[in-house]
Every structure is written in structure tokens, then in C-alpha cells.
Amino acid sequence: MLKEFKEFIARGNVIDLAVGVIIGAAFTSIVKSLTTNLINPLIGLFIGKIDLSGLQFTVGSAHFKYGSFLDACINFIIIAFVVFLLTKSLNRFMKKDPDAEPAPTNEEVYLEQIRDLLKDQQK
Template sequence: MLREFKEFIQRGNVMDLAVGVIIGGAFTNIVNSLVKNLINPLLGLFIGRIDLSNLAIKVGGATFKYGAFINAIINFLIIAFIVFLLVKAINKLSNKKAPEAKPAPPTAEDYLKEIRDLLEKQGK
């Protein structure tokens, strides 16, 4: 069982996934900082509030923090756009046109067909 686990961990896909999760976590922190420190103040200039996360509506005893939801939407849109750009760039690199395959050299059958056609033309 230990050997199977070792083989599982050493697969390339598992290591790629681990690296992706770690980088994704770090990237999320960067995007959160971007939204909190740059985008929210910019939006705050237009709506009159700097911190969108404090926007809330109280209904009865419940508080609905729609500002935090707006922050989450902004974070998602930024991350989705960056991932779109990355996938587009990777696809562009991996979809380079493969060199066109050279046509196969004529076979003996092709030569025989040509000879037959020439003989038919001469016989007419």
C-alpha cells in the first residue's frame, strides 16, 4: 500500500495539481489585494464610499452585506479574465501549425496506372 501511494504521488499529474493549488492560493491573495487596495478605492470615488465591503442592508435582525458580495464578484471576474488570458496564450503556443506532411511517394501501383493510361492514349 505504501508503494502504491508513492507511485501515486510521483505521477506528474499529482505534482502539477499541487503546484497549481499553491500558485492559485497565492494568486488569490494578489487579486484580493488588488480589489481591496486599488479597485475598491477607485469604485469608491464614483459611489462616494471607499470600502465596498461595509455596504450592507439591515432587514429586521438580519444584516445583508452586499458589499462583500460585490467584492467577491470583482475578484471572480478578475481571476476568470486572467485565467482566460492564460488559456488563450497556452492554446496559441500549443496550436502552432504542424509542418505539413509531405505527400507519400508514388507506389508501384501508381506507376502501373500511369503506364496503363499512357498505353490507352497511344492505342487510340
Template sequence: MFKEFKEFISKGNVIDLAVGVIIGGAFTSIVTSLTTNLINPLIGIFIGKIDLSNLSLSIGKATFKYGAFLNSVINFLIIAFVVFLLVKTINKFIRKSKDEEVAETLDQTEVLLTEIRDMMKSNQSK
């Protein structure tokens, strides 16, 4: 069982996933800082309150902290946009790679078909 676990953990996919999670956590803290320290004050200039995270609405004994929710929505939108750009870029490179493979395959097919045609011609002339 230890051997199987060692094989599993040493596969590239698991290591790539671990690196992605670590970088994702670091990126999330950067985006949170960006939202809290730069975007919120900018929005606060227009609405008159600098700290959006403290915005709340009280109805009876219930308190709705919509400012913290706004921070989370802004964080999500920034992260989602960056992931979108990343996936779009990766797909662009993958498409180019596949197109090159298809072109190479077509070239090989053309060569083989030409050889077959030439062999058929030589057989007909005999």
C-alpha cells in the same frame, strides 16, 4: 500499497496540480489585495464610500452585506479573466505544436507516396 502511493504521488500530474493550487492560492491573495486596496477605493470615489466591504442593507433583523459580495464578484471576474488569458495562450501554443506535427506527418507521407509512385513506374517499365 506504499509503492503504489509513491508512484501516484511522483507522477507529473499530481505535482503539477499541487503547484497550481499553491500558485492559485497566492494569486487569489494578490487579487484580493488588488480589489480591496486599489479597485474598491477607486469605485468608492464615485459612490462616496471608500470601503465597499462594509456596505450593507438591513431589513428588520436581517442584514445583507452586499459590499462583501461585490468584493467577491470583482475578485472572481479578475481571476476568471486571467485564467481565460492563460488558457487562450496555452491553446495557441498547443495549436502551433499540433500544426507543426501535422505538417511533418504530411511531409513524410508525401515522401513515401513519391517512393511508391517511383517504384510502380519502375515496375511498369520492366
């Protein structure tokens, strides 16, 4: 069981996933700082409040903090946009040559060999 676990951890996919999670967490903190320190003050110029997380309304004894929700939405939009840009640029770099034909599968190679043998037998 320990050997299987070592093989599982040593696989590239698991390591790539771990690196992605770590980088994603670091990137999330950068975006949160961007939102809190740059975007919210810019929005605050228009609505009169710099700290959106303090926006709330109260019904009875319940407090609905819609400002924190707005912060989370702004963070999500920024992260989604950056992921979109990264994916788009990676796809551009990984783009296959449109003129290159895909390599034939083993089945196609065998079928071509059979076809050639049948042609030779008919001659």
C-alpha cells in the same frame, strides 16, 4: 499500499495539480489585494464609499452584507479574466502546425501494410 501511494504521488498530474493549487492560492491573495487596495477606491470615487465590504442593509435583525458579495464578484471576474488570458496565450504557444498531418495510428499502419501486400499479390 505504500508503494502504490508513492507511485500516485510521483505521477506528474498530482504534482502539477499541487503546484497549481499553491500558485492559485497565492494568486488569489494578489487579486484580493488588487481589489481591496486599487479597484475599490476607484469605484469608491463614483459611489462615495471606498470600502465596499461595509455596504449592507438590514431587515429586522438580519444584516445583508452585499458589499462583501460585490468584493467577491470583482475578485472572481479578475481571476476568471486572467485565467482566460493565460489559457488563450498558452493555446497560441501550443498551437499545432496546421500543415502537419497527424501521425498514423498503429491500426492505420497495419491497414496500409495489408493494402500494399494485397497490391503485390495482384501483380
